[in-house]
Amino acid sequence: MRRMQPGDAVKIQGDTDPDRSWIEKAKDGDFEAFEHLVSKYERRLYTLTLRILRQPEDAEEAVQETFLSILNHLGSFRGEAKFSSWLVRIATNHALKILRKRRGFKAVPLEDAGSGGEDRYGDIAPPQYIAAWKEHPGRLAQEQQLEQILAEALEQLDEKYRFVFLLRDVEGLSTEETAEVLGIGLSNVKVRLLRARLMLRERLTRIFGDEATQLFSPHFDGPH
């Protein structure tokens, strides 16, 4: 059996990327192949950037800049990561650039804008409202209501938790990719993700939780 070589990793990743054949055609000059990729990802990138920027016009700018970057640098995409991950990272970078510009922090990273410092597990608020969810929320709320509930819960998160949650859990970036694109440490990504998940859980459980199953014991306040 042939031993794996370092270059094999790239080949394997490329082979599992569903966009691979479209990327190759686009690299060969096929605009329709490129446009196929745009149509496939434009809503997803708009959703991500709108959740970061909260302004439709800014999100449109971020999406357009992202696809222009892809158009101009497609030749440099080597398939070492999934195409979708590459897109998400570029879109996030453009969104963060717009955010910095909006706030007038030219050279200062977002991290230093008053939020700095290492996040710690010790400061994490334990769950307060503990109850099983009633069935599937989608069956309980009209579609628009559900969208609003999810949007409001996300909106209420501080951006440093919201961004990590969006990139890790919604977009599926790894801890390392998330750390790199946000310019924060790995441990910060992990702690912020935990906080984000717990805060969203708390908010959504207060809406979707079955009061009949609510637990009142302070299980997380000390040994039991």
Next chain:
Amino acid sequence: MECEQLLKILNEYVDGDLDPGVCEQFEKHMADCNPCQIVVDNIRRTIQIYKNDEPFELPPEFTQRLHQTLREQWKAKQGGEADS
């Protein structure tokens, strides 16, 4: 393992990144702890509901403008590369 200790490794458990030995301790605790079971289930459902959420619709005029801009830029780039 106490509930508070569980909180610190909750992410790794939900993501399937725990060492088998620690995972076993986690699950042993959960077997006797209804609140922890519920919290873990809540977290999984929270992640899933956002993962499955439909992406927003693009404003129609933006979609048109975006594709037009990209088409023009593509032509300009192809033309520029052909000329060079």
